[in-house]
Amino acid sequence: MPKSAFAGGVHPPGMKEMSAGRPIERAPVPERLTVPMSQHLGAPCVPLVQAGERVRRGQVVGAVDALVSAPVHSPVDGEVVEVGECLTAAGSRVTCVTIAPDGGQDFDRWVPVEGDDVPSTVRAAGIVGLGGAAFPSAVKLVPPKEHPVSTVILNGCECEPYLTCDHRLMVESPERIVRGGVLIAEAVGARRVVVGIESNKPDAIDAMRRAADGTQVEVLPLPTKYPQGAEKQLIWSVLRKEVPHGKLPAAAGALVHNVGTAAAIADAVDSRKPLVERVVTVTGRVARPGNYLVLIGTPVSDLIALAGGFSGEVERVVAGGPMTGPALGTLDVPVTKGMSGIVVLGPGDAPKPVDGDQPCIRCGRCSEACPMFLQPFAIGTYANVRMWDRAEQYHALDCIECGACSYACPTYRPLVQLIRIAKGALMAKGVRP
Ligand code: SF4
Ligand code: SF4
Secondary structure (H helix, E strand, O other): OOOOOOOOOEOOOOOOOOOOOOOOEEOOOOOOEEEEOOOOOOOOOEEOOOOOOEEOOOOEEEEOOOOOOOOEEOOOOEEEEEEEEEEOOOOOEEEEEEEEEOOOOOOOOOOOOOOOOHHHHHHHOOOEOOOOOOOEHHHHOOOOOOOOOOEEEEEOOOOOOOOOHHHHHHHHOHHHHHHHHHHHHHHHOOOEEEEEEEOOOHHHHHHHHHHHOOOOEEEEEEOOOEOOOOHHHHHHHHHOOOOOOOOOHHHHOEEEEEHHHHHHHHHHHHHOOOOOEEEEEEEEOEOOOEEEEEEOOOEHHHHHHHOOOEOOOOOEEEEOOOOOOOEOOOOOOEOOOOOOEEEEEOOOOOOOOOOOOOOOOOOOHHHHHOOOOOOHHHHHHHHHOOOHHHHHHOOHHHOOOOOHHHHHOOOOOOHHHHHHHHHHHHHHOOOOO
């Protein structure tokens, strides 16, 4: 039986049936790959190659000597055709290396990554959180000494509607995930490894249990509720412990990695493979929704074409899940390490936020939905009139930007967008959680 759920949260329609049964297919090599130097949280990489240079699959093409960063590798054998600016799904312009691939590609071969231990190998492989956060994984493998980690939690919740890439990975490659969990536990000295999976994925739970048999890894079904996969909510659901205000999960003795990240860590340590590709769900209003193994740098427009193109009226294309992912202004942006899905939405598929002046009817549904026990209507109201100090008093910086409040609001107030603006203004003033 699944454990009881965390407080708050919402139950948006899952919309996963379109792609959940679709096995992972390798996407074709595109004509050009545009590989951004910044696809992670932290310092952007500096390009190490120039136009005209030949590169090999797995060769480092960008790196920087900063603790919080992750090197970037060429996903193919080919030739660098340009080093310049490009637009990313997040809407920012960053330095990119554009590569023209050779005619034939051997996907089973790459320049091997080096490393003496798990953290250094994970860093060399450029692994970041594949659940969407894109935080450099190696940094999390060296927890603060004052907070030893006793439990590694692998996040297999995939609570965002529409997305099924983690689901398929758990069904098709559970051994790699289990192996990654064991390696992470060894690296941080943890005794327990728990894979948390929402109970709406029984085939993934079965596959993971079979693969975990005889290891230290436990599989724990969890209630299906959004945002079950948010770090603090997941830790509470698994350990019944709260992460103290302003602290890291290690303060609760926990370390959380996404299941896709765990599989990538196993590949890096056992096969010396850098992070050059990932599974992406392409779904919603497309002719053939599915899950694809995609080379980093592949244009999103290629993925839409691979899924048979748009079907029906299209209102928005979202990178990631519809609760937290940004709407794309153009399909001419590359797949990055943190991009879990491309979701095509039509009229009525998701509520459209209207403007901040939409009336609040004081119904309290946003507060009931908030898994962080905040009062989103108050923070949103103060953000709308730029009263940042009042927004701070209502703990705007504790918001995890899950979007549950916006989803719950009957008048479609753009609460999470307003709170995000308040958080940005407070951080710019030097205020920290
Ligand atoms: S206030 Fe933040 S944490 Fe609370 S529901 Fe809204 S987006 Fe989620
Ligand atoms: S859910 Fe919307 S209308 Fe209801 S209290 Fe919150 S902001 Fe106001």
